[in-house]
Every structure is written in structure tokens, then in C-alpha cells.
Amino acid sequence: MRKKVIVIRLSSLGDVVLSTSVIEILEKKFDVFFATKKYYQHILKNDPRIKGILTAEDSSLKELIKLARKIKEIKPDAILDLHDKISTKLLRLMVDPFQKITFVWDSQRIERNKALLKKDFRNVRPVIVRFSEIASKLAGENPSQNHALPKIFPPPHPKSQKLKKFIQESQERRKNIICVAPESRWKTKMWNLTECDKLINSLEKNNFSVAVVGTKKEIEKYFSGGEKFFGELDIEDIVYLISKSHTVVSVDSGIAHIAYALQKRLIVIFTSTKPEMGFFTNDYGKFVEYGNLRCRPCSLIGKDHCPQRHHLCSLIHYQKVEREIKNA
Template sequence: MKKQTNFTIIRLSSIGDIVLTSALIRSIKSTYPEAKIDFITDKAFKEVLEFNPHINKLILYDKKNSLASNDILRNEICEETKIIDLQNNFRTKFLLRNFKQVAKMKKRRLQKLLLVHFKKTPKEQPIIPLLYIQTAEKFCIKHDGNGLEFWLEEEKKLDYYPPAENKQNFKLQRIGIAPGAKHFTKRWLTENFVELIEKIHNKFNVEFYLLGGISDMKICEEIVEKINRKKQSIKIQNTSGQTSLLTSAKLIDSCDIIITNDTGLMHIAAARHIPIIAIFGSTVKELGFAPFGVEHIICEAEVSCRPCTHIGRAKCPKKHFDCMQKITAEKVFQDFEKFTNYLQSK
């Protein structure tokens, strides 16, 4: 009888980074159909992987009580398991210090430093989901050629991933907008979102969903307030802060296109195979976090100080915020028209 192969994947945070591991999870199953896959992540991000059918056990880490968590997790990890450490920080180094079969994600610190501080673009531009899979190559894992996944509860028992099978013709009826982001320098200006919504409304008979978590509520409320102040009959529904990630994914499914900042919801939309218009400010696609495996375009300004960070900042270090200021609503609207025309012609 062939011995079962065990894998343990570690990625503690955050939403987008964990969604980007889904191609690796599925590729392991493609290579080792009988494999047992455990996944260690922070308990705050349980929803991202809770219903992924390729995962046998979701092991939750508690950053607030890391020493106790480490003792518990070490007991959870089988000695013979093949460990893929995609976090590769002091926490996981301490956790895995006595394990032998460990593949660690290369942090690419030099490449990021050269890009952020000296604007030197690497010859081989990274794609994070593929770098995750590359980390597992020592265990003979290869990419299966498909995109990301974010599974809903009702999909877990299916033998296929529904968004990958949804090949309907593109129709522009509802637009999802995710105007928030954890870091200030990754947020397009609120007034530009308002202007863009007005431009789309004036030409297309569509409705809008504002998407986001609790931290995005203020931004979304401001957008609705500014639109209502102009007394336009725009069909817009603010869903921010009212839903879980799983419900947000269902709302994304009901949209025909998503307009979003560089944030976790962007990667969930990619995983649900919804076309994306992504607005990049202080970050750039050359860092490897562009939408993966889905039709998309990126709106960005040619500013010499980009990128000033690989994750985002609380404020613009140059105090002009040109990376977002120079992305006008008119420019995004023109890109929107071109992109939707392309999608309709497919």
C-alpha cells in the first residue's frame, strides 16, 4: 500500500496573501491526489480557507499568545510531513526549528529593496502565486495551469470549482467597487470614485455595490453621501462593514466587473473569476501582486517615486501623493470603456 504524503503549509497573514496560496494548495492535490494537506494560518483569517475542500485540517495560530500557540502547533505537525513555509519570519523559524523537511519561501529582500529604493525592475518579474509554487518545487510540485480559488460553504462538496466553469457572455449590469485599503497610499481618492461612478452612470444603465470591511465603512459612507448630495438617481448600495468575507464573495459573484484598489478583495475577485480594474498607487505590479488568472487591467500613474513601498504607507513620504492624484477619473473611465468593450467582444 502506497504511503500517504503529508503536507503542512504555513501562511499566517493576510487576506490577499492567503488567497494567493490557493493555486499551490490545488497544485499539490494535482500532483499528489491522495495527499493530506494541513494549513496553518492566523485565526483572524479563518474564513479565507474554511471551506477549501483540498485542505484536510485548518490549524489556527494565535499571534496574541504565540508561545502557547507554538507548543500546540508543534504537536499538530506530523514529523514526517513536508512543510512549506510561505511566511518565513521569526515566528515560523521558531516554530519549525526541529523539523527537517521544510521548504522556505525566499523573501527577495534585495530585489524589493532595489525596486523600492532605486527603482530597478528585476529582469524576471515575480508573480507571487507562482513563487509560492516554486517554493514547493523541492517536493516535485508544479503549477497545474489554473488560477486562484476562494471556496464558499455550498461549494465544498462539489467535485469542481464553480467560478472556473462559469463561461457566460459578459453583460454590464452591476459593478462592484472596493474603495478601501488598509494603507492610505493604496487608496484612490474618494472624490475620484464619486466622479467615476457618475461618469459610468451617465453612460450605462448599471447599479453599483460598494464593498469593504468595517475599516472601509467611513470611505464608503462618504461616497454615498457625496452622490446623494448631488441628487442623482444612481442605484448604489453600500454593503461595507455589513458582511463577512464569504458574503462579500457572493456579492462579488453578482457583479460583472470589479473596480478596486490593490487590496485583499481584489484577490478574492480574481479567485471568483470576476474581471478586474485595479488601481495601483504606491505599489506596482512588478512586486508580484497583480490580479492572477483573471481578465484585468491596472490603472496607474507614471510617477518617478513609485514604488515607495511594497505593502503601502500611512502617508505619502513626498507629501504630494502624485501616484494617486495623477490617476484621474476620466482616465479610469476611458480604461473602463476599453476594457468592457473588449470583454463584450470576446
């Protein structure tokens, strides 16, 4: 009987996508199960390599106790914690109190915070490299030979009729689809919406079909072009749209990681963050940045407001992005 491993990554979207990189390493010796928040299970549910997904509604103690019971029921031979937050520490203690079968990734939290203060990230290693290292250790393999990449599987069909119609019409007109995602949950990571709208209109003039995606319905009014999908698509439909896209233009967000995991042509726009901060590797695609601002990066994951109150980093001219699309 094959051994079982439970991979724990409760959130967030991009991190759950990146956590799929360990499956390639682990599946050789283990049946792989995942534990995550219910909202993110849709990233994993179409992956034939995963034997089961265990979910929690949130990180409350009540939900963690329920999740611990689910994990105990499958009787794992190993636990791989790719989160290592207070919530997952508690979860590990409930399932494996003496930490006999637990493996924990190197989050480099101290190193990353030091790097932010110094604005020097040379000693910060990419997330997927650190994921691969601990997965290789668990599998008893050489870490240097197992720098695995994230991989996700789109659903066979979209649920949204609007999305289905958009893709069908684009294909009938033989137009390549470009998916544009200017939004982030953090305001400092969002691209200037005026410049984004200029890009969309220019792409449409060049015979592309453009889909603009996001969760905040209120910013839809800033766009005069493109097919707008704000607050309309669930995660599975977003994955489906990206799988059908020729190119994805995204800020530093989960959308960019989804596109990478689907091996799509990708342009990533960095405003308050930088590519070298550990969440991206050089093979992601093209990176577009404002330039040399002393205040960048101002945080590791983004902020709700610009500390300097100017948000200059978001003022990236649309033609700079368009050039990268043509050169990708």
C-alpha cells in the first residue's frame, strides 16, 4: 500500500497555485492529499494527481479542529506544511503532537523582512525552490534535481454563459484573447486604471479580443473597452479563461501565478513590489516596472495605501506594456 502525504497550504490564491509544484516530486512515492481553505479548493479539484482535498471555511479554531479530524481520518504517513503560520502550527500539533511525521518549509520570514529594510533581496530564494527543497527531503531525493514547477488543470467547460459566448465569438472571428488583470486586493499593487484602459483600447484596435478580470465591481466603470468580468467569474472560470488566452497581462497577483502554472505567455506589472522578492522566477515571462524609485518595494505583499501618498509606481505607461506583449 502506498504511503499518504497531506500538503497544507491554507491560502492565498497565488501561494496555493505555487504549492502544486511539490506534487511532481511527491507523487512518485506518496498518494498526495491537500488541505486548504474551501475557497481555494477549486484551484486543485481538477488535478488528477491529487487523491483528496480537505477544506476549512476559515482559520478559526473551530474550523481547524474540524480540519484536524479530517486529516486524522486519512491516516497520513507524512505532513508537509507549506504555510507555517500560527494556524497551521496548531493544526500540526493537533494531528502530530510530537512532530514525528511533520516537515515544514523554510519561509525565510526574517530574511525577507531584513531584505525589505535594506531593499536587497539577493539572499531571498524563490518560493518554488524552497517548496521543492522540503518536498525532496520528504521524498528522499536530491533537492538540486527537483526544482519542480507549479501546474494546474483547467475545467473542461466554463460555467459562465457570458464567458462561453466571449470565447466562442473570439474563436469564430479568429481573434487571439488577451486577459488583462489590473486589480489586486492591495491598492499599492494595482496598475493605474487609465493606462490600463488605454492598453485595452489599443489592443482591440490591433484585432485582439480583450477580457478584463477582477473582483471589484466598482472599478468596471473605469474601462471603456474590453469584455468586462468583474465579480462575475469564480476561480474555475478564471482558470478556464486564462487557459484559452493567448497572453495574460497581470499585476503581481494570483492571476499571474495561474497563468504561469498554465504555461501561458505572461506580462507581469510590478508597482509597489519587485520580481526579485521571491514569488517569481526569471522564467515567468516579461516583467514591467516603473523604474528606480527609492521607496520601492514598500512592503512584502502590498498595502492598502501608498506610504509616500503619491503611488508613482502605478504610473506605468501603457505603451511600455504593449511593447512587451509584442516582444513576448
